[in-house]
Amino acid sequence: xxxxxxxxxxxxxxxxxxxxxxxxxxxxxxxxxxxxxxxxxxxxxxxxxxxxxxxxxxxxxxxxxxxxxxxxxxxxxxxxxxxxxxxxxxxxxxxxxxxxxxxxxxxxxxxxxxxxxxxxxxxxxxxxxxxxxxxxxxxxxxxxxxxxxxxxxxxxxxxxxxxxxxxxxxxxxxxxxxxxxxxxxxxxxxxxxxxxxxxxxxxxxxxxxxxxxxxxxxxxxxxxxxxxxxxxxxxxxxxxxxxxxxxxxxxxxxxxxxxxxxxxxxxxxxxxxxxxxxx
Numbered sequence: 133x134x135x136x137x138x139x140x141x142x143x144x145x146x147x148x149x150x151x152x153x154x155x156x157x158x159x160x161x162x163x164x165x166x167x168x169x170x171x172x173x174x175x176x177x178x179x180x181x182x183x184x185x186x187x188x189x190x191x192x193x194x195x196x197x198x199x200x201x202x203x204x205x206x207x208x209x210x211x212x213x214x215x216x217x218x219x220x221x222x223x224x225x226x227x228x229x230x231x232x233x234x235x236x237x238x239x240x241x242x243x244x245x246x247x248x249x250x251x252x253x254x255x256x257x258x259x260x261x262x263x264x265x266x267x268x269x270x271x272x273x274x275x276x277x278x279x280x281x282x283x284x285x286x287x288x289x290x291x292x293x294x295x296x297x298x299x300x301x302x303x304x305x306x307x308x309x310x311x312x313x314x315x316x317x318x319x320x321x322x323x324x325x326x327x328x329x330x331x332x333x334x335x336x337x338x339x340x341x342x343x344x345x346x347x348x349x350x351x352x353x354x355x356x357x358x359x360x361x362x363x364x365x366x367x368x369x370x371x372x373x374x375x376x377x378x379x380x381x382x383x384x385x386x387x388x389x390x391x392x393x394x395x396x397x398x399x400x401x402x403x404x405x406x407x408x409x410x411x
Contacts, residue, residue: 152186153186160185164181165181181196181197181198186328190235194230195228195229195231195325195326197228228325230321230325234317234348236317236318240293240313240352241373242283244280244310244375245281245302245310246278247310248278249277257310263376268280268287270294277303278303283371283374284376292351293351298351302344309321318344320344357369359371
C-alpha cells in the first residue's frame with residue numbers, strides 16, 4: 133500500500149496538505165462529496181461534506197462535517213440513460229468525523245466494530261447504531277475492545293473475515309477507533325476528526341494500511357457469498373448488504389407521548405359524553 137516517505141517534516145512546519153499530497157504523488161481536494169454519495173458507502177459517513185480529502189492508490193482520508201451537496205448517479209437501463217440525483221443537507225455541527233478508507237478486493241457484508249474506548253459513558257460513539265440482536269461475540273478479549281455487529285445469518289462469514297491475527301491487529305492499531313466494512317471498503321473513523329497536519333497521524337495511517345489493511349485484503353481476497361449464487365461474482369445477497377438499524381429511543385418516546393396524549397383525549401371525550409347522558 134505504500135509507505136509515507138516524503139514531506140512529513142515540511143508538513144509539520146507548513147501545515148500545507150496540498151503540497152504534502154503532491155510530494156507523495158497523491159491527490160488533494162479542499163472539499164468533496166462524502167464517499168456515501170459515491171460507489172463506496174458507509175453508515176457513519178453518509179451526510180455532509182468532506183474537507184481536506186487526500187487520496188492515494190486504494191485509499192482516501194479526510195474529515196466530514198455537516199453541510200449540503202448533491203451527487204448524481206447515471207445508469208443505462210435498456211436504451212434509456214437514467215440520472216438519479218441525491219441532495220443531502222445536514223446541520224454543520226451534526227457530523228464531525230475523521231476517516232481513513234481502504235479498498236478491499238471484493239464486496240463483503242456490512243460489519244461494524246464499535247470501539248468501547250471511545251464511547252461517551254453509556255452511549256455509543258456510533259451515529260446510527262445497529263439493532264442489538266445483530267451483535268456477535270468473538271473469542272479471546274476482542275469483545276472487551278469492540279462490539280461487533282453482523283447481519284443475521286452472516287455469523288460464519290464474520291468468523292471467516294475476523295481471524296485471530298486480524299483481531300489482534302485491530303486491537304493494537306485501531307483499538308480506539310470505530311471500524312466498518314461496507315461493500316468493498318474497510319473504514320476506520322474517529323469522532324472529532326484526525327489532525328491531518330500532524331505527522332503522527334500519517335504515520336499511524338501508514339501502519340493501519342500496512343497491517344490491518346494488508347491483512348484484511350489477504351483475508352477477503354477469496355470471499356464469496358454463497359447466498360448470492362444468482363448474482364455476479366463479488367456480489368453480496370441483499371440481506372447481507374446492510375445491517376438493520378436500531379430505532380432511536382427518542383422515536384419511541386415521541387410515539388409513547390403521542391399515544392398517551394391520544395388516550396387522555398379519548399378518555400376526556402368519553403367522560404364528557406357520559407356526563408351529558410347523565411344529565
